[in-house]
Amino acid sequence: MISDQNKKTGEGKAKSKALLFAAGALFVLVSAVLSICVGVSGMSLSKLWYAVISGPGSSAAQRIFWYVRLPRTEACLLAGAGLAVSGTIIQKVLSNSLASPGIIGVNAGAGFAVALCCGLGVFTAWAVAGAAFAGAIASTFLVVSVARKSHASKTTVVLGGVAVTAFLNAMTETVITFVPDAALSSRDFRVGGFSAVNQARLVPAAVLIILGVALACTLTNELDVLSLGDDTAKSLGMNVSLVRNGMLTLAALLAGACVSFAGILGFVGLIVPHIARRIAGSESGRLLPFAAFLGAGFVCICDLLARMIFAPYELPTGILMSFLGGPFFIWLLRNRKGGAN
Numbered sequence: 001m002i003s004d005q006n007k008k009t010g011e012g013k014a015k016s017k018a019l020l021f022a023a024g025a026l027f028v029l030v031s032a033v034l035s036i037c038v039g040v041s042g043m044s045l046s047k048l049w050y051a052v053i054s055g056p057g058s059s060a061a062q063r064i065f066w067y068v069r070l071p072r073t074e075a076c077l078l079a080g081a082g083l084a085v086s087g088t089i090i091q092k093v094l095s096n097s098l099a100s101p102g103i104i105g106v107n108a109g110a111g112f113a114v115a116l117c118c119g120l121g122v123f124t125a126w127a128v129a130g131a132a133f134a135g136a137i138a139s140t141f142l143v144v145s146v147a148r149k150s151h152a153s154k155t156t157v158v159l160g161g162v163a164v165t166a167f168l169n170a171m172t173e174t175v176i177t178f179v180p181d182a183a184l185s186s187r188d189f190r191v192g193g194f195s196a197v198n199q200a201r202l203v204p205a206a207v208l209i210i211l212g213v214a215l216a217c218t219l220t221n222e223l224d225v226l227s228l229g230d231d232t233a234k235s236l237g238m239n240v241s242l243v244r245n246g247m248l249t250l251a252a253l254l255a256g257a258c259v260s261f262a263g264i265l266g267f268v269g270l271i272v273p274h275i276a277r278r279i280a281g282s283e284s285g286r287l288l289p290f291a292a293f294l295g296a297g298f299v300c301i302c303d304l305l306a307r308m309i310f311a312p313y314e315l316p317t318g319i320l321m322s323f324l325g326g327p328f329f330i331w332l333l334r335n336r337k338g339g340a341n
Contacts, residue, residue, distance in 0.1 A: 028300075034300070036073050051064075079258040082212065084273060089251040104144075106140060109137070119178070119179040192263035192266070192319075222243055223247065267326075
């Protein structure tokens, strides 16, 4: 009798998980189609299908699809999935619902590296993207190394991230003060958006994001054990310091890869994990994949709105996300009970 009940419970959970992922995949598909078809130059589904099956060509629909809309939509999907999974990992590891990639120095490191790159007179897209990625990873490694010295406590990671972020932001302002042209050259990156994305620039980051999300989804058991608390995780035989540092490094790799082509997109790693947790629950095996789907679709929709609200003028996607994220963050602060995470 008990085994039958357990079997039914297991089947029910499997069905629920499958429905959840199907809903997430459908949301991504609808968001991607809308992103491709809706714009100043509209594209019907029949024209979209023709452009897909005929490949790059000379017609307007083919050029718009292959060289403008497709790379931009791919960039939105990848950035959304990567930042959402990164934010989910950070919130789980630090047991802090207000944590996001920016708290471990990702944005500050990328911003400083790009400002320095532009200040040195290097303005090519590949150089700026590479500098952003290197800066994001280097700043996170700095935070992780500081945390390791004090046994990687959650408080140390957060405070180390705040300190490193403040220092790097000061360094960025110093570069801009002495080289004003660096401010103009790095403006698009610091605002965040997808208007300058192309396939060549996207490929290296896409490989890292896909591999990073896949790896994160294989480490869901470790993430759940870690979220139980240090003492419980240690009693189960986990090397808490090693796993925490590894998870934070993976989150930084994902966020750094996204930042390298999309610039600094605030609040994606904060908003999406909260919404995903309310729908999918806190179990990492359900939460991480669903957050990836939700983040991908969310960024696609935000980018579409940024293109269409003031058409034919385009609002940078990062600005629109800040308009959405600011009130959401205030709402989170108001609804925290007694300082609970």
